[in-house]
Amino acid sequence: MDAIPQTQDLPRPGGFPSVRYKRNLPQRGPSGLVIFTVIGAISAFGFYRIGQGNLEKRELHREKLWSRIHLIPLLTAELDRDTYRRNQAALEREAEIMKDVPGWKVGESVYNTKRYVGPTQIVVPEQS
Template sequence: MASANYKQDMPPAGGYAEFNYKRVPAKVWGSGYKLLGAYAAVTAFSFYMYFRSYRRVYLQRVEDSDGRIAVQPIVLAERDRAFLKQLKKNFEAEKELMKDVPGWEVGTLFGEPLYKTTPKGYHVDPITLEFFAHANPKDREYNHLFAYKNS
């Protein structure tokens, strides 16, 4: 066992180079006054650019708002028109579906009005599930949770 055939790794002649463990201070960019002055200059320039563009942005927002306000009555009228068209379709679908049931009156429950306290001919908006009774279930779910509720 004492006769091993290998050469031990030794340090280079003269030893290893000295290990540098001294503190390296951070690079100084300037004094506190210079940094404060640079901050003030950048802030002043930013305020100048902001207030220079503020008027233009404000006028753009006013124009967008005016456009929305101008179109809103048309959008609401179209929504109401689509609502009434769907009520008419539901009325026709109920009439077609219940044509073979004797004594069935459309809009009533076996001839009995749904709302007893409302005057004859008074319109009451149907509940969401009744309104979407003949719709695709996915469309009904979407409208029930979002569109019809946000009217």
């Protein structure tokens, strides 16, 4: 067999034209620095608003606590009046129920002690 002579593929005389490999993309949108600045400004404004909201919430909480503190005497007096009214009604019911029992003293403690025993309040709904 005859060997085929190998020849190298060479450029044409004068060479090939240069290949343009530079990317030519149009700039789209704002730069990274502008985006970062805008996000930072929005975040700073958000933190400012959160701080203002926290101050407002703290002030409302303080006002609520002081209003409760100032209402305590009024609520205590109202509770005392209600307790007295209920106690008097209970004594009247006791007197009505135990009127036929000889020697029964209305309002006397049923406990054999000198210690104070608070009144027991039992709410019995009326039967209809």
